[in-house]
Amino acid sequence: MKKADLIITAGHVLTMNADLDTIESGAVAVNGGRIVAVGTADHICAEYCAEKMLGGPHTVLFPGLVNTHTHSPMVYFRGLGDDLPLKVWLEEHIWPAENKWLSHAFVRDAAELACLEMLRAGITVFSDMYFYGDAIAESVNKSGMRAIIGAGILDFPSVTARTADEYLVNADRFIRDWIGDDLVVPAVAPHAPYTCSPETMRKAKELSRRHQVPLHLHLSETRWEVQEIINRYGRRPIELLFDHGILDEHVIAAHCVWPSDEEIDMLAESGVHVAHCIESNLKMASGIAPVVKMLGAGVRVTFGTDGAASNNDLDILSEMATAAKVHKVTSEDPTALNARQVMLMATRAGAEALGLGSISGSIECGKSADMVLADTNRPHLVPLYDIYSHIVYSMKSSDVTGVMVRGRVLIENGRPTTLDEDAILEKARVWAGKVAGKISHSA
Secondary structure (H helix, E strand, C coil): CCEEEEEEEEEEEEECCCCCCCEEEEEEEEECEEEEEEEHHHHHHHHHEEEEEEEEEEEEEEEEEEEEEEEEHHHHHCCCCCCCHHHHHHHHHHHHHHHHCHHHHHHHHHHHHHHHHHHCCCCCEEEEECCCCHHHHHHHHHHHHHHEEEEEECCCCCCCCCHHHHHHHHHHHHHHHHCCCCCEEEEECCCCCCCHHHHHHHHHHHHHHHCCCEEEEEEEECHHHHHHHHHHCCCHHHHHHCCCCCCCCCCEEEEECCCCHHHHHHHHCCCEEEEEEEHHHCCCCCCCCCCCHHHHHCEEECCCCCCCCCCCCHHHHHHHHHHHHHHHHCCCCCCCCCCCHHHHHHHHHHHCCCCCCCCCCCCCCCCCCCEEEEEEHHHHHHHCCHHHHHHHHCCCHHHHEEEECCCEEEEEEECCCCCCCHHHHHHHHHHHHHHHCCCCCCC
């Protein structure tokens, strides 16, 4: 028999390959961090042996979920300034809190909590946009998951830089330091058209192209943003960036709630990947992105959670369920965003958006073993007729029992193997006491 490092058996294996093959009573063999065989459990277990076995008959195995837009350290601001409009929430609560509290230690500890939360929810890779990227990268490497980490860029001062050019210099340094890392892909993250001028956007795009890394930004999130950009530049946000040559297949555009029909065509033509963050958009009353129309036009749409300060969790399974249901009612079409399409958006399409499609996003031989095992022997998942429907409409993050990245088991029997959960939660409580003013800054 051939030797493998790990064999995972499952009642259902969702490959999410080009044919969306699903294998009942299936199994996957992993060796050297890569998938070496996919098939029925009888076939795999007759051909391979491994010291470590996971899974069982009442489980489902699927590719790791992909969070294409978040601000991971904002978990430490979860619940801060809730129930406010986006502009007020940002300018009067979040930005002042960031100016007071952001530091390497704060961001490192907060990102570690975010990694723990995402791993427990079956997320194996996330695309981040924030500051102190080195601190986020440290926590990502400690956790063992993957991340695209965007160096934040603004036209106004913050705790990390005073000018747009200083942000760009810092971003260039961050990219040079982390490019080629096994788990971290550095990126450029100009915040939005209303916080970065066209000149700053062009410089950010030049930096992205020079290093061949992704560019990640917010785009057309609110009605206010659209009108503000029209007032400043005489064009809508997507149109403005399209005309300046910013948009292409290496851009991850978060939100895109208010595109015109012409701008939807621009997104499709340029190959931009849209990160749909429906729960954040609903909570902030920003609107509902025209996802059905965008998909129909050929725009590539994926799922993001946004930060936990505006969501308030980092749970792609929840985003999937909400999106599927909301877009059915807004389009008055119960077939819109069917379960298979939603699952594809959350896995393979997400990996492709982050430039990882050749190594992750589906369960296929030769790809990295980035996979999620979930327990289907739960009251809300029995009886089982359609596994895709169950995952999208019934599954909860608490059903996730196993998570692997590069074949390394990061969640086993529902518990983290690389992160000290108790210590992470205690650090979060200490930081929360500081933010709330209950203990001194030096404590």
